Amino acid sequence: MFGYALRRCHSPDDAADVVAETFTIAWRRAGDLPPGDEARLWLYGVARRVLANHLRGERRHLLKTAMLRDELATAPAALPAPLEGTAVAQVFRDLPDVDRELLALVAWEGLGNAEIAKVLGCSRNAVSIRLHRARKRFARALRAAGIDQAQAVRTAHYKLEGSRL
DSSP: OHHHHHTTSSSHHHHHHHHHHHHHHHHHTGGGOOSTTHHHHHHHHHHHHHHHHHHHHHHHHHHHHHHHHHHHHHSOOOOOOTTTTSHHHHHHHHSOHHHHHHHHHHHTTOOOHHHHHHHHTSOHHHHHHHHHHHHHHHHHHHHHTTOOHHHHHHHHHHHHHOOOO
16 A cells, blocks of 8 residues: 555655555444455555545645745735834843733734634633733833833834824
8 A cells, every 4th residue: 555655645754644544544444344355456446535635635735835925925025123123122022922922912913802812712801811911011021121111102103103202
């Protein structure tokens, strides 16, 4: 079976997957397995269908990848990071991952607590509590870095929106 699959697949790993799937199907359908040498032919038939599914999936993957590549090539460039390199950005980067994720979902993605709860797979109440704590830790870190929070917010708004301070 492995030789059959190997001669038809693009890689040995793909061939091994086809063989494994073939024997998984044979094990699940052991009652359908014909007796004697007919079982080998039946396995070839199963392997043929598994291989056809594998190749269809591979073609779909290549097509989707090409479509995504084309889409990304024509997409507008990412927005500039006007706060990059600032003290505020450094304080933000120094926060724990979970705090950064929460704050970014609110500030950059514009999500509300209910939406964040769906993204994180937790309750809205849990998001409210975690977000409150993350904001407090961020404010504390800003103060510790000697950054005036009100000025930082105005500066960020000015750089992001182009409005006057």
